[in-house]
Amino acid sequence: MLDVARKPGQPEQAPKVKDVLNFIDGHYLPARGGRTFDKRTPVDGALIAKVAEAAEADVDAAVKAARAALDGPWGKITPAERGDLLYAVANEINKRFDQFLEAEVADTGKPVSLASHLDIPRGAANFKVFADTVKNVSTEFFEMATPDGAGAINYAVRRPVGVVGVICPWNLPLLLMTWKVAPAMACGNTVVVKPSEETPQTATLLGDVMNAVGIPKGVYNVVHGFGPNSAGEFLTRHPGVNALTFTGETRTGAVIMKAAADGARPVSLEMGGKNPAIVFADCDFDAAIEGTMRSCFANAGQVCLGTERVYVERPIFEKFVAALKDKAEKLKLGVPEDKATTMGPLISLEHRNKVLSYYAKAVAEGATVVSGGGIPKMPDALKDGAWVQPTIWTGLADSAATVTEEIFGPCCHIAPFDTEDEVVKRANALDYGLAAAVWTTNLARAHRVSSRIEAGIVWVNSWFLRDLRTPFGGMKQSGIGREGGVHSLEFYTELKNVCIKL
Ligand SMILES: NC(=O)C1=CN([C@@H]2O[C@H](COP(=O)(O)OP(=O)(O)OC[C@H]3O[C@@H](n4cnc5c(N)ncnc54)[C@H](O)[C@@H]3O)[C@@H](O)[C@H]2O)C=CC1
Numbered sequence: 001m002l003d004v005a006r007k008p009g010q011p012e013q014a015p016k017v018k019d020v021l022n023f024i025d026g027h028y029l030p031a032r033g034g035r036t037f038d039k040r041t042p043v044d045g046a047l048i049a050k051v052a053e054a055a056e057a058d059v060d061a062a063v064k065a066a067r068a069a070l071d072g073p074w075g076k077i078t079p080a081e082r083g084d085l086l087y088a089v090a091n092e093i094n095k096r097f098d099q100f101l102e103a104e105v106a107d108t109g110k111p112v113s114l115a116s117h118l119d120i121p122r123g124a125a126n127f128k129v130f131a132d133t134v135k136n137v138s139t140e141f142f143e144m145a146t147p148d149g150a151g152a153i154n155y156a157v158r159r160p161v162g163v164v165g166v167i168c169p170w171n172l173p174l175l176l177m178t179w180k181v182a183p184a185m186a187c188g189n190t191v192v193v194k195p196s197e198e199t200p201q202t203a204t205l206l207g208d209v210m211n212a213v214g215i216p217k218g219v220y221n222v223v224h225g226f227g228p229n230s231a232g233e234f235l236t237r238h239p240g241v242n243a244l245t246f247t248g249e250t251r252t253g254a255v256i257m258k259a260a261a262d263g264a265r266p267v268s269l270e271m272g273g274k275n276p277a278i279v280f281a282d283c284d285f286d287a288a289i290e291g292t293m294r295s296c297f298a299n300a301g302q303v304c305l306g307t308e309r310v311y312v313e314r315p316i317f318e319k320f321v322a323a324l325k326d327k328a329e330k331l332k333l334g335v336p337e338d339k340a341t342t343m344g345p346l347i348s349l350e351h352r353n354k355v356l357s358y359y360a361k362a363v364a365e366g367a368t369v370v371s372g373g374g375i376p377k378m379p380d381a382l383k384d385g386a387w388v389q390p391t392i393w394t395g396l397a398d399s400a401a402t403v404t405e406e407i408f409g410p411c412c413h414i415a416p417f418d419t420e421d422e423v424v425k426r427a428n429a430l431d432y433g434l435a436a437a438v439w440t441t442n443l444a445r446a447h448r449v450s451s452r453i454e455a456g457i458v459w460v461n462s463w464f465l466r467d468l469r470t471p472f473g474g475m476k477q478s479g480i481g482r483e484g485g486v487h488s489l490e491f492y493t494e495l496k497n498v499c500i501k502l
């Protein structure tokens with residue numbers, strides 16, 4: 001039975017319903033036509049915001065503002081000056097830390113302890129890291145011989161691609177949005193952001209930060225709404241957008257790629273995963289359990305890098321399953337503000353339906369439910385929240401839907417394996433290739449296995465350990481392109497070669 005951590009009687013007051021507006025050309029604006037949609041907290045289902053639902057004309061205005069800003073002061077300042085402004089953005093986010101924290105927690109229901117250590121600090125750090133990257137990266141220079149003996153020189157310069165459309169998910173809203181907005185701005189572009197309809201608040205707050213530190217109007221714009229036939233589609237189809245960057249589901253990425261084909265516009269796509277963890281018998285057992293707990297259950301399993309398939313070498317299989325079950329059952333579900341809470345709700349009742357459909361499918365496919373498998377008993381005040389039990393299965397075939405399809409919930413299937421060759425093949429068997437974790441104390445094996453795994457990121461004896469200078473992205477259907485450090489410059493700039501005949 002799960003221990004439910006919440007303060008008795010909470011929430012005592014009805015939350016204030018906020019108006020969340022679009023942010024266009026430096027101004028907070030309602031939607032043309034006045035449409036709004038409701039945002040409810042997944043903690044207890046209470047209405048927390050009325051969000052302006054951008055009409056096509058609002059998206060058009062945002063793109064036009066972003067285009068005009070390219071020709072304004074933003075287009076004329078030096079990379080170093082842009083870098084200083086981005087540092088100011090980061091410092092201002094940190095100054096308003098509590099405001100961002102409150103907004104992120106309200107939208108997602110995630111524990112304050114998680115958002116205060118991950119989401120908000122990374123939101124600020126993203127601006128600093130890309131300000132530094134742009135300042136410190138040089139380009140190419142080649143001297144060449146010419147038939148007349150005078151020679152020529154070539155040098156490459158980076159120029160912004162223009163207006164970048166940024167389509168964001170709900171799982172790490174500020175972190176993932178700024179992971180794209182920061183490099184885009186550091187490279188001199190302007191942006192129109194479409195946050196997830198589930199998490200409209202922190203992107204909106206960031207508009208105020210941009211104004212406060214003097215980012216010129218029109219550089220950063222936010223339009224709210226949904227995907228098809230709404231702000232997402234209006235933005236991705238808009239011919240004034242020069243490049244599109246997206247994090248979210250693979251099927252959505254494919255739709256966005258089709259939209260980008262009109263005008264042959266570049267895309268950067270970070271998409272779904274069904275990530276394996278491979279645990280060898282020679283691992284540091286406690287570290288492997290601790291790391292696998294985080295990779296399966298952090299953020300209620302709503303992390304694209306999270307583990308949903310665990311392969312454990314047979315000699316330690318039973319011990320591993322028992323230890324993971326023990327830890328999973330100690331997770332404390334509860335209100336975000338409670339320091340004891342270690343797992344929040346899923347993002348929405350709709351997403352919970354999806355996750356629960358896999359819980360049912362696992363049973364139908366013949367799984368042994370080691371732990372969880374349903375809806376936890378929560379106090380009355382939280383009964384309308386999107387709560388789900390952390391869940392562990394064993395006994396499924398590698399072909400089961402539960403083992404092959406992204407669930408994006410707090411769950412994993414654990415299977416035994418016998419040989420390195422066998423487990424590498426099983427880990428690589430899917431069309432996804434985002435991340436993997438390998439647990440072993442054998443250094444040669446760590447190198448061997450990580451070199452054979454088909455994933456954009458392999459963590460050995462760790463998980464979600466991020467150096468923001470490194471390439472980040474997925475192989476196969478998990479993504480197109482890499483972002484992070486200098487790799488982001490490849491996407492957010494056009495590289496132009498200048499050849500001068502001497
Ligand atoms: N980081 C990741 O890998 C994430 C994966 N997911 C997975 O995706 C599933 C669905 O979650 P959603 O939030 O609906 O993800 P999604 O991929 O549909 O949405 C992500 C963003 O794309 C926008 N969008 C959706 N359709 C669009 C379209 N046709 N054109 C332009 N923009 C569009 C959405 O409004 C949102 O801002 C989840 O159950 C989960 O499995 C969800 C969020 C993040």
Ligand SMILES: O=C(O)/C=C/C=C(\O)C(=O)O
Pocket residue numbers: 169171172176179247248270302303304305466472
């Ligand atoms: O650290 C990052 O930049 C990204 C982490 C997580 C995701 O991309 C995700 O969950 O979508």
